Amino acid sequence: MSVFETGLKKGRFVVGQCSKCQKIAWPPNDFCSGCFGSLLWRDLKQPGTLLEHSQKDGRKFCIVEFERAVKIMGVLIEDVEPTIGQNIQLANCGFDKSPRFEFSVVPEVN
Numbered sequence: 612m613s614v615f616e617t618g619l620k621k622g623r624f625v626v627g628q629c630s631k632c633q634k635i636a637w638p639p640n641d642f643c644s645g646c647f648g649s650l651l652w653r654d655l656k657q658p659g660t661l662l663e664h665s666q667k668d669g670r671k672f673c674i675v676e677f678e679r680a681v682k683i684m685g686v687l688i689e690d691v692e693p694t695i696g697q698n699i700q701l702a703n704c705g706f707d708k709s710p711r712f713e714f715s716v717v718p719e720v721n
């Protein structure tokens with residue numbers, strides 16, 4: 612079980628960042644794909660940006676990008692109509708045979 616999956620099981624989304632070139636290893640890996648440097652694991656920085664969304668069987672699926680590197684697909688847990696480019700946060704995550712991600716919309720600050 613990888614560091615990433617172990618984090619998810621505890622409800623934490625961790626990303627591995629290269630200790631040499633600072634590149635984020637995504638998809639999760641054991642070392643940097645750019646320079647083979649070792650990774651430092653830390654919590655994901657919130658929020659992300661909505662790239663795409665679709666609806667199926669009454670559920671809203673979103674693809675959200677975090678830190679300009681990490682793209683994940685999950686379910687929007689709020690009954691709102693999201694717009695592309697909107698700030699989205701990872702509300703819950705878990706791991707049960709496969710990763711599970713749930714998003715919520717970050718309220719606009721005026």
Ligand SMILES: [Zn+2]
Nearest residue numbers: 629632643646
């Ligand atoms: Zn690197």
